[in-house]
């Protein structure tokens with residue numbers, strides 16, 4: 174017999190534990206629930222699914238291209254920008270159009286290697302696009318580009334909502350009775366209820382621009398990973414403040430006229446508004462990142478910038494006043510070339526590049542590209558993606574899968590089955606190695622406001638629950654083990670008494686979990702100390 178741990182692609186021990194649970198329960202549940210479990214198993218062994226969400230035109234597709242390192246997602250206009258596109262790893266580059274009835278059609282890339290912006294098909298029959306790319310980034314992250322929740326047409330909104338899992342309360346528009354129950358292998362026999370129970374992204378990269386509006390917050394609140402009420406929280410959601418280059422620094426106090434400083438200050442303010450829904454708000458210039466990272470920035474562009482860097486100060490400052498003046502002012506670089514520079518870098522990027530060339534006229538095209546990449550802030554986004562998503566993929570995936578399993582059991586309508594699944598989950602969660610799942614759950618409850626906590630305690634739960642590094646969990650990085658261990662024991666005791674006295678029943682349940690977390694940390698430290 175094979176056990177789940179033999180499966181090659183699971184993110185870690187927590188995912189393996191949930192996969193085991195699904196495998197063991199499969200023969201004990203109805204064919205329909207079993208089909209759901211198969212889907213959960215399939216998802217568990219796939220890379221973490223990260224949806225890029227946000228208002229239309231916030232620069233989501235541009236950022237996706239930057240992250241993948243290839244200009245492949247159409248930006249701006251065109252029908253395909255109104256579709257959900259899943260970018261996943263494949264051994265051959267390929268794009269498939271998936272229709273609502275499950276049919277698939279291979280799409281050719283356009284002449285520039287991009288997904289074509291427009292399609293020669295009945296748009297209403299299209300579900301989404303699947304893009305398989307050889308890019309290494311996609312090996313452990315599947316990136317899902319969405320049309321955006323502020324889209325003008327209802328269909329785009331519906332597609333986005335469905336993908337994000339927000340559509341779970343919607344009545345399925347298909348008939349429930351036709352599917353399921355045949356127990357055949359393959360992924361397509363899932364009925365809509367079950368499909369909704371396991372659909373949805375597991376994590377979200379939320380793209381905002383200068384003004385965070387009420388509907389941004391609503392959209393974020395509506396993000397419900399894996400649909401079973403696992404809302405966005407600091408464990409599975411980060412935000413970027415995109416188009417940082419378009420921020421007028423004089424509109425932000427304390428920025429001293431510096432665009433990047435203004436962006437950082439604004440991002441910090443937005444983080445306070447969006448917290449605790451997101452772990453962080455990171456400023457970025459998606460357009461610069463895309464051009465620098467995806468081969469969009471060419472040596473011809475570098476040459477044009479070099480010519481511009483030789484203009485006298487007065488002319489140059491005048492040209493930078495607006496995009497219009499920049500392209501129409503009389504100068505030796507052809508207007509078309511300048512328009513192209515604007516498209517790739519916008520005024521801020523052009524200024525950055527020329528500043529760099531003036532400081533060092535010998536700068537090569539490659540070095541200039543790296544300068545622009547640095548100026549884009551993409552590295553900051555990458556490192557947060559690593560810290561928040563990649564490092565926690567196991568916990569995020571396992572928690573989402575467990576939520577799906579619970580939802581499937583609920584939807585089954587058989588009380589006996591529901592009880593069996595419920596019991597199995599309890600047994601799993603009682604194991605010390607599954608404690609991290611409980612902690613993630615507690616963290617999500619607290620940060621989503623489902624369980625009210627005093628602010629300092631909420632902060633503490635957040636700290637303990639959102640890192641795998643003991644020093645960080647205790648807020649005492651780099652301190653000696655003895656100190657860490659004493660503190661862990663003290664906090665374990667404190668949370669135990671908080672669980673017994675002075676806590677609401679809901680707080681008490683969270684407190685027990687936090688107590689146990691500290692206790693396990695203390696045990697681990699003791700073992701380390703020998």
Ligand SMILES: Nc1nc2c(ncn2[C@@H]2O[C@H](COP(=O)(O)OP(=O)(O)O)[C@@H](O)[C@H]2O)c(=O)[nH]1
Nearest residue numbers: 230231232233234235248249416458459460519
């Ligand atoms: N100035 C500037 N423009 C950007 C940036 N990111 C994206 N854009 C532009 O914003 C427009 C919309 O971008 P797109 O990625 O299609 O937005 P989406 O609808 O959210 O996918 C395009 O014209 C992009 O070139 C940025 O960081 N700075």
Ligand SMILES: [Mg+2]
Nearest residue numbers: 233234254320
């Ligand atoms: Mg788009």
